Amino acid sequence: MANTELGAFGVMAALIRRDVQIALRRRAEMANPLLFFLMVCTLFPLGIGPEPARLAALAPGVIWVVALLACLLASDGLFRTDYDDGSLEQMLLSPASTYLLALAKSVAHWLITGLPLVLMSPLLAVLMQLPAGAIPTLCLSLLLGTAVLSLVGAIGAGLTVGLRRGGLLISLIVLPLYIPVLIFGASAVQAAADDFSSSGQLAVLGALLALALPLTPLAVAAGLRISSDN
Amino acid sequence: MPSAFAPQIPVAANLLELRGVACERDDALLFEPLDMAVAGGSIVQLEGPNGVGKTSLLRCIAGLSSRYRGDMRWRGQSLQVARAAFAEETLYLGHHPGVKAALSARENLLWWSALRGIGASDQVDAALAQVGLADYESSPCYQLSAGQQRRVALARLFLAPVPLWILDEPFTAIDKHGVAQLEVWISDHARRGGAVLLTTHQPLTLIERVVKVALSAASDDPAAEDVVDGEY
Numbered sequence: 001m002a003n004t005e006l007g008a009f010g011v012m013a014a015l016i017r018r019d020v021q022i023a024l025r026r027r028a029e030m031a032n033p034l035l036f037f038l039m040v041c042t043l044f045p046l047g048i049g050p051e052p053a054r055l056a057a058l059a060p061g062v063i064w065v066v067a068l069l070a071c072l073l074a075s076d077g078l079f080r081t082d083y084d085d086g087s088l089e090q091m092l093l094s095p096a097s098t099y100l101l102a103l104a105k106s107v108a109h110w111l112i113t114g115l116p117l118v119l120m121s122p123l124l125a126v127l128m129q130l131p132a133g134a135i136p137t138l139c140l141s142l143l144l145g146t147a148v149l150s151l152v153g154a155i156g157a158g159l160t161v162g163l164r165r166g167g168l169l170i171s172l173i174v175l176p177l178y179i180p181v182l183i184f185g186a187s188a189v190q191a192a193a194d195d196f197s198s199s200g201q202l203a204v205l206g207a208l209l210a211l212a213l214p215l216t217p218l219a220v221a222a223g224l225r226i227s228s229d230n
Numbered sequence: 231m232p233s234a235f236a237p238q239i240p241v242a243a244n245l246l247e248l249r250g251v252a253c254e255r256d257d258a259l260l261f262e263p264l265d266m267a268v269a270g271g272s273i274v275q276l277e278g279p280n281g282v283g284k285t286s287l288l289r290c291i292a293g294l295s296s297r298y299r300g301d302m303r304w305r306g307q308s309l310q311v312a313r314a315a316f317a318e319e320t321l322y323l324g325h326h327p328g329v330k331a332a333l334s335a336r337e338n339l340l341w342w343s344a345l346r347g348i349g350a351s352d353q354v355d356a357a358l359a360q361v362g363l364a365d366y367e368s369s370p371c372y373q374l375s376a377g378q379q380r381r382v383a384l385a386r387l388f389l390a391p392v393p394l395w396i397l398d399e400p401f402t403a404i405d406k407h408g409v410a411q412l413e414v415w416i417s418d419h420a421r422r423g424g425a426v427l428l429t430t431h432q433p434l435t436l437i438e439r440v441v442k443v444a445l446s447a448a449s450d451d452p453a454a455e456d457v458v459d460g461e462y
Contacts, residue, residue, distance in 0.1 A: 022332045
């Protein structure tokens with residue numbers, strides 16, 4: 001019968017490839033959170049005033065908060081189309097493990113939304129007058145942090161995908177879990193901007209990622225089963 | 231005709247057995263508890279008025295829903311234990327075709343076969359030719375009509391040679407010629423020892439021996455509504 005000639009990682013790779021392929025064909029949708037990120041960070045200097053010192057003081061927090069909101073905005077759509085067109089049913093019913101499929105979906109989602117945010121962040125750092133020395137830390141903290149945000153966001157997305165209006169609910173479920181990432185991410189950048197070592201905060205972000213990577217797919221898989229059960 | 235790439239499936243006695251199974255909705259039974267057996271080589275058609283719970287029953291059997299009472303067995307084993315084996319040996323086609331609009335028919339089937347752990351692209355081409363989409367394999371699915379999208383989903387029947395097909399309203403949006411073809415595929419599958427469990431309101435004309443199982447609405451809850459996933 002249909003069995004594991006491809007192996008578990010082959011299935012995951014196929015799913016990631018599929019999602020990236022779809023995202024590349026629907027660039028407008030993919031650009032939405034990025035545009036939000038860019039717009040808010042551009043509006044801030046206009047609203048607050050262009051003095052470099054004041055902007056630089058706000059920069060770590062602003063960039064991190066906006067990145068977090070952009071991730072939240074994007075996570076609602078993680079399973080939406082798969083649910084609507086029946087692909088999710090096929091995934092849940094396939095012999096492949098739901099855990100690995102959930103992990104692959106989260107990884108693909110990060111590649112589509114989180115990674116572009118990270119790549120765009122140096123530009124916004126310049127816009128927000130962040131000291132140049134803090135930019136590598138900003139990128140690194142966002143690299144670790146957005147990965148955690150994608151993994152955690154998948155929990156909310158999986159649980160609410162069966163509801164017609166899950167938008168608000170997903171924020172309520174996911175925001176408390178986002179907060180530690182925000183605290184350590186922003187404080188890493190702040191430390192780097194003040195010429196202190198940020199390795200402690202980055203290590204905590206790394207630890208959060210190491211926890212989220214194996215654990216969140218369990219919750220996502222369970223959430224998807226509940227969502228499909230109606 | 232399903233051809234060389236769909237190998238013979240060994241005939242097995244009762245693949246699936248249901249004993250006293252009834253779907254639940256808000257703690258009420260949708261239909262009277264049902265006893266049913268699906269043996270290799272048989273075609274079982276679930277019958278009943280709209281809303282009696284045919285789709286719910288198929289979703290429970292497929293494993294998408296756990297809202298049922300009673301005992302389901304797969305090859306003699308309780309389905310709760312045998313889910314993994316069951317998943318490898320069944321193919322479920324529900325109301326939604328599970329076809330990605332942004333991908334081409336070919337990409338859709340390649341992804342689906344990867345999901346099933348098989349990765350042969352020549353089989354995909356053959357399956358698409360089989361369902362009459364050979365000329366459309368690389369156009370994105372949002373350009374295809376509803377019936378053609380349905381055919382993309384049906385092409386899966388030729389990709390994974392599994393014993394049990396669970397088809398929920400497979401004839402939706404399919405043209406007359408396509409309906410006749412699908413009926414031939416279904417009876418061919420049964421002739422090769424496979425089993426088909428389906429719901430349809432279309433009269434099956436070409437299939438000789440269809441076992442009809444009628445669901446009757448549970449007496450205490452006559453106003454049960456049809457369960458279309460995603461709607462309330």
